[in-house]
Amino acid sequence: MYYGSSTENDMDFSQFVIMFRSLFLEGFARPLNGVRTIIKALQDKYRSLGGIRKMRCGVAKIICDEKHVQKLLLDDGSEITADKIISTAGYTETLRLCDTHKNQEAETNVGKLTFTETITLFKEQPKDLGWKDTIIFFNQGEDFKYEAPSTELVDPRSGVICLPNNYAYSNDENLEYGILRITALAHNQQWFSLEEPAYQKAKQDWYTTLQKTALGILPGLKETQAEFAARTIAKDMFTPRTVHKFTGHINGAIYGCPDKVKDGRTHLDNLFIAGTDQGFLGIIGAMLSGISMTNLHCLQSKE
Numbered sequence: 001m002y003y004g005s006s007t008e009n010d011m012d013f014s015q016f017v018i019m020f021r022s023l024f025l026e027g028f029a030r031p032l033n034g035v036r037t038i039i040k041a042l043q044d045k046y047r048s049l050g051g052i053r054k055m056r057c058g059v060a061k062i063i064c065d066e067k068h069v070q071k072l073l074l075d076d077g078s079e080i081t082a083d084k085i086i087s088t089a090g091y092t093e094t095l096r097l098c099d100t101h102k103n104q105e106a107e108t109n110v111g112k113l114t115f116t117e118t119i120t121l122f123k124e125q126p127k128d129l130g131w132k133d134t135i136i137f138f139n140q141g142e143d144f145k146y147e148a149p150s151t152e153l154v155d156p157r158s159g160v161i162c163l164p165n166n167y168a169y170s171n172d173e174n175l176e177y178g179i180l181r182i183t184a185l186a187h188n189q190q191w192f193s194l195e196e197p198a199y200q201k202a203k204q205d206w207y208t209t210l211q212k213t214a215l216g217i218l219p220g221l222k223e224t225q226a227e228f229a230a231r232t233i234a235k236d237m238f239t240p241r242t243v244h245k246f247t248g249h250i251n252g253a254i255y256g257c258p259d260k261v262k263d264g265r266t267h268l269d270n271l272f273i274a275g276t277d278q279g280f281l282g283i284i285g286a287m288l289s290g291i292s293m294t295n296l297h298c299l300q301s302k303e
Ligand SMILES: Cc1cc2nc3c(=O)[nH]c(=O)nc-3n(C[C@H](O)[C@H](O)[C@H](O)COP(=O)(O)OP(=O)(O)OC[C@H]3O[C@@H](n4cnc5c(N)ncnc54)[C@H](O)[C@@H]3O)c2cc1C
Pocket: 057, 058, 059, 060, 088, 089, 090, 093, 097, 117, 238, 243, 246, 247, 248, 249, 254, 255, 274, 275, 276, 277, 281, 282, 283, 284, 286
């Protein structure tokens, strides 16, 4: 659930199948330099084929009539026309951009599940501290609850501890510093309403709580937070607000809407959805989704 379910206390069966394969049959993987390795490869290929990537210039409006998108209006006032449009901004997020003929049904299909994640960089490799695991899924509650916290900003009872240094990289290479990531479920509204000083304080307080939880769970080294802080080189934490800032997803919902739009179609005949709201999981899922939707809606119809 932590690695892909957009449904509270449940998981879509098709997503479960993908996750089961990834976890138990294939195993997770990570490039040494993280996701930017994948983005760079895609970007180089896209540019080599004549694709143009426009940055810092969002789509302000999708100008449409009842059935058809006519053009896109960009933040800088310029316009783009295309026969077919594939959006990865999210299903409801995309439909909200339509200037007329809004699809009100989509408003009920909004993701509620979001997370905070702390990151701590430290001097040693985790193995040298006795931390040999790569990913630990933990639950300290009586039952496992995979749902948005109802009052608190974070639910620290369950979560994921990840030590990316412990992936099997080729040629015995490894990351320069030890990295400890702790992910936990977060409230999807309250982080957005905090004033800046309260927001910074909440980040600090929850960083401390999550750090304490993880240090209590990790085998090997048993240190107090103060002792571990002495090893720490840098730390930060993302919240639903961070996710929203960088992705635009409503509520900062990382896995998007609960009812996936499997055929990628919208109420407009030349506007399609790809990415997490179409239905595949994570980074690889987003790529597969883009490939499938382009093949289905753009390339096949050209043949
Ligand atoms: C911190 C974090 C860590 C993660 N770690 C992993 C991991 O280790 N492995 C994994 O597999 N998955 C991970 N995920 C999940 C993974 O990133 C997502 O599943 C995936 O990125 C979804 O892809 P997407 O294309 O659907 O949406 P996004 O990657 O969210 O892309 C949406 C894009 O739409 C753009 N956009 C939004 N509105 C507009 C607009 N109006 N005009 C123009 N552009 C717009 C946004 O700027 C953004 O670039 C992580 C997610 C987060 C937030």
